[in-house]
Amino acid sequence: MEIIKEFWNDIENAFTALDSEQSMMALVLAGIIYLLGLWTAWLIWGIRARRRMKQIRLLESKYNSLEAEHKVLTAKQEQLTLDFEALTKEKETADAQIVSLQRERKAFEHQYSLLKDENSAHMGDIETYIKKIDMMDTQIRNINTHNAQLEEELKATGNTMNSLAAVQSSFNSTKDRLTVVEARIAELIGENQALRSELSGIKPIDTTNTTDTSLGIADIDDDETDTSHIIIGNEEKPVDKIHQIGEARLAVQDAIGRTIPMASMNEKDDLQQINGIGSYIEKQLNELGIYTFEQICAWDDAIIEQVTTAIEFFPGRIKKDDWKGQACALKNGSTNKDIEPVTTTNPKTSVQLNNLKIVEGIGPKIEKILKTADITNLEVLSNADLDTLKAILKKAGGRFRLAVPDTWAKQADMAVKGDLEALKKYQDHLDGGKEPKK
Numbered sequence: 144m145e146i147i148k149e150f151w152n153d154i155e156n157a158f159t160a161l162d163s164e165q166s167m168m169a170l171v172l173a174g175i176i177y178l179l180g181l182w183t184a185w186l187i188w189g190i191r192a193r194r195r196m197k198q199i200r201l202l203e204s205k206y207n208s209l210e211a212e213h214k215v216l217t218a219k220q221e222q223l224t225l226d227f228e229a230l231t232k233e234k235e236t237a238d239a240q241i242v243s244l245q246r247e248r249k250a251f252e253h254q255y256s257l258l259k260d261e262n263s264a265h266m267g268d269i270e271t272y273i274k275k276i277d278m279m280d281t282q283i284r285n286i287n288t289h290n291a292q293l294e295e296e297l298k299a300t301g302n303t304m305n306s307l308a309a310v311q312s313s314f315n316s317t318k319d320r321l322t323v324v325e326a327r328i329a330e331l332i333g334e335n336q337a338l339r340s341e342l343s344g345i346k347p348i349d350t351t352n353t354t355d356t357s358l359g360i361a362d363i364d365d366d367e368t369d370t371s372h373i374i375i376g377n378e379e380k381p382v383d384k385i386h387q388i389g390e391a392r393l394a395v396q397d398a399i400g401r402t403i404p405m406a407s408m409n410e411k412d413d414l415q416q417i418n419g420i421g422s423y424i425e426k427q428l429n430e431l432g433i434y435t436f437e438q439i440c441a442w443d444d445a446i447i448e449q450v451t452t453a454i455e456f457f458p459g460r461i462k463k464d465d466w467k468g469q470a471c472a473l474k475n476g477s478t479n480k481d482i483e484p485v486t487t488t489n490p491k492t493s494v495q496l497n498n499l500k501i502v503e504g505i506g507p508k509i510e511k512i513l514k515t516a517d518i519t520n521l522e523v524l525s526n527a528d529l530d531t532l533k534a535i536l537k538k539a540g541g542r543f544r545l546a547v548p549d550t551w552a553k554q555a556d557m558a559v560k561g562d563l564e565a566l567k568k569y570q571d572h573l574d575g576g577k578e579p580k581k
Contacts, residue, residue, distance in 0.1 A: 242400060245400065246397075246400070249396065387452055388452060388453060388455065391449045391450070391452035391453040392431060392453045394446075394449045394453075395431050395432070395433075395446065395449050395450055395453055396431060396432055398446055398449075399432045399433075399438070402441060402443065402446070403433075403438050403441050403442070403446065404435075404437055404438055404441060405432075406432075406433075406434040406435045406437070406438055407434065408429070408434060410434060410435055411429070411434040411435065412434065412435045412436050412473070414428060414433075414434075414436075414439075416469075416473055417436075417439070417464075417466050417469045417470060417473070418464055418469060419460065419461070419464035419466060419517075419519075420466065420517070421514070421515065421516075421517040421519065422515065423515060423516050423517050424454060424456065424517045427453075427454040428450075428454065431450070431453055431454070433450075435474075436470040436471070436473045436474040437470075437474050438470075439466055439467060439470035440467060440470045440471040440474050442466075442467050447461050447462060447466075447467070455531065456517075457523060457526045457527065458526075460523065460526070496520040496521045496522055496558075496559065497519060497520045497521075498521075499513055499514070499518075499520075499521065499524060499555075501521065501554075501555075501558050501566075502521070502524070502551050502554040502555055502558070502576070503550075503554060503570045503573055503575070503576040504546065504547070504548070504550070504551060504573075504575060504576020504577065505551065505576070508543075509536075509543065509546060512535065512536070512539045512543060513532075513535065516535045518532075518535070521555040521558050521559050522555075522559050524551060524552060524555035525552050525555040525556035525558075525559050526552070527551075527552055528552075529548065529549060529552070532548035532551060532552075533548060536548065547576065547577045549577065549578065550569075550573060550576060550577065550578060551576070553569070554566060554569065554570065554576075557569065
């Protein structure tokens with residue numbers, strides 16, 4: 144502050160020391176300097192203004208260029224949007240065509256399997272008829288030999304021609320039967336050739352006139368078998384039941400890709416993590432095209448009924464074990480430890496429900512066979528029908544085919560209900576698990 148005061152005092156003293164003429168000169172000089180400063184500032188401002196105007200013109204030019212480019216890009220964007228919408232519609236159409244083609248492929252594969260199995264059945268019939276023809280040829284040769292012997296005997300003994308006429312009649316009858324057999328073989332050969340030509344072209348067929356060989360059903364000769372039953376493998380089943388199973392399988396397979404997500408063997412989950420599904424049932428589900436928890440989670444009541452029929456499972460068991468709920472939980476990352484396990488002990492009677500050996504007639508080996516077939520506890524056994532039990536034992540082969548399971552479901556039902564005293568009396572009445580012969 145002192146320095147500033149001294150500076151102004153010095154200036155004041157300097158002006159005080161000047162006379163009037165010198166003051167005028169100082170003022171004129173100051174005015175000239177002021178005007179020079181203004182002129183210099185004006186020049187500098189003009190130069191800067193021109194530069195700014197030039198920059199503004201350049202920016203306006205760039206702006207106009209960018210605006211033109213913006214319009215071109217906007218037009219291109221609108222065109223690309225239209226192209227994208229068109230491609231989206233084409234993709235939706237293509238996806239629909241792919242789904243349709245996949246269904247057609249399934250139908251053709253099914254028809255091909257039917258034709259192939261039918262052809263195999265016809266080939267078996269042809270081989271059978273060829274054997275019959277060989278037998279007929281042998282019989283004809285024997286008859287011819289016998290006829291020749293009779294002729295010799297007739298000539299030698301001079302008997303009447305009545306005996307020869309009877310032999311000739313038998314011979315003619317045999318020839319007539321042979322003619323019928325040959326005609327039937329020719330008809331089968333024609334059918335076989337037609338089937339071969341259909342197989343080569345994979346032509347659609349009328350499935351109402353074919354047998355569902357996808358279930359292993361062979362053609363049946365109406366003259367030799369009971370048409371109310373069909374042999375599947377080693378098991379005899381009613382035709383109505385086979386039709387129901389076939390229709391149920393087709394219904395489930397048709398739902399895959401619609402209400403049930405599609406899946407392949409490569410995406411397969413361990414379905415045995417679901418309580419109530421063993422290795423046999425898992426295999427049955429895989430044959431239907433069910434591989435994942437997500438697919439089971441998508442089942443509705445109608446599909447559950449169809450699956451129950453298709454795999455020949457116990458009615459109501461899938462809902463009771465809550466396969467769908469378990470599958471949804473497993474799909475969402477839960478483990479089988481998080482799922483409430485199936486009760487293995489009757490809390491009222493302390494009966495071990497998974498101990499099938501309580502039933503008279505079931506030993507350790509038969510218990511293992513039943514559990515492999517997903518009859519895992521007494522409650523399931525009590526609901527099992529007799530035909531199912533017989534089929535399981537028949538499939539096991541050996542001496543197990545001789546087991547008689549007629550009373551097993553009844554015994555299991557008594558054990559489940561806790562009526563152990565009645566069960567003991569009933570078992571005392573039985574003879575090795577079978578009703579005693581009267």
